[in-house]
Amino acid sequence: MKPKLHIGVLALQGAFAAHAEALRKCGAEVRLVRTQEDLSGLHGLVIPGGESTTMSNLLVASGLSEVLKGLCQDGFPMFGTCAGMIMLAETILDGRSDQVSLRVLNIDIRRNGYGRQNDSFEQDISVHSFDTPFHALFIRAPVIEAIGSDVEVLASWGDRPVLVRTANTLACSFHPELVSDLRIHKIFLSIVENFSVTNPR
């Protein structure tokens, strides 16, 4: 039997509990991460949706932002959804000037790019390599306005990418943790597995 993957879910604010449940259903060992100590022994980290300004404040206050930036430089696998994708982005548009991001994913992202809550929507989308559509919830979602040449688009809605990856980073503007379909979490776990084989901790 393969050893269990240990996945952290950043639990400063937002939809961390739903991610933890989805990852457990995929068979992962899950730990909520609020301090630097919580990161030890993990194979990958999920940054959930929530308010990116709140998370940014708490990342700085807890000293986690520098530690996470270090992990990013080592290629540590990360999965960001909605606000979590903003936290990973190289460039944030319409953000606060003091907003922190890990700058591990080469995209330009516009906060609340799809509008306010009344414009939030659900929509079936086609995902590369999936046989059937994925039901996606977009909640005050950010819009990806540009991507770097190293970023692969796994799904788009309209003319905008909504699910993207690089070697060790996965990010989407919608919320796979709010539906029972685990396929996108499984993509992340396969990224983590590949990384942990070549980089044992």
Place this chain on the structure above:
Amino acid sequence: MATSSTRSVTGSFPVKRGLAEMLKGGVIMDVVTPEQAKIAEDAGACAVMALERVPADIRRDGGVARMSDPEMIQGIQAAVTIPVMAKARIGHFVEAQILQALGVDFIDESEVLTPADEAHHIDKFKFTTPFVCGATNLGEALRRISEGAAMIRSKGEAGTGNVVEAVRHLRSILGDIKKICTADSAELFEWAKRLQAPLSLVQEIAETGQLPVPLFCAGGLATPADAALAMQLGASSVFVGSGIFKSDNPALRAKAIVEATTHFMDADVLARVSTGIGAPMTGIGMDEINQRYAERGW
């Protein structure tokens, strides 16, 4: 690759409940000006509640408390990037229509305002904007959910700076959920009858072990310790009303309450953030008030 077939849907229950999920582990702060909204956002609030007067002032001034001036709400919307909530009177569906037209992100059908209808709450399914409603017990919570509420908060006793009622309401709601989880299927009919709540929602609780929508805490929270108490009791987030801007140093207190809500299990962090933040609002005892807002709503 498969092709997409369905059209986008806005205002569905999953989309409404989704925003409530995003607000978990956070602090929603009452603000009355754009300047206060900025202070709240700077401190790490996950949303603000735009109000004309905080509950402590409504309590002091008396008179009829209504929906806020749209100009004030728009000023706050322009000042911050985080979600903006606003309050409508219980049963006042036209105030709710106006708030939806203004594009607020959440509507609080609130007992803090003077009720507009003594028998009926708003049919919240008719709206694209999600609603949060107060509850003092599980029956009330389930009736609000059956009317379309996407989030439940304890009522507590707003404007008092006294957490005792919020604790009572949380313990009542979560205590009954625990009991329902140990009930057999025949007992669930009796529970539905006793709670005056839809059987289907009672059965859902028995199956999942939790309320069908997120449960937040509100009403009388004034300190970082109050916020952590609510979280340890089982709330998913906290609303802080008068407690921040009626205190000595709102910016420091707001930041401390945000940190306390995230690190609610870590007493060392709670001790640190509770230190040197100035005096809290004075607060009042339950025997000193003549109007209990929690009794409004049915």
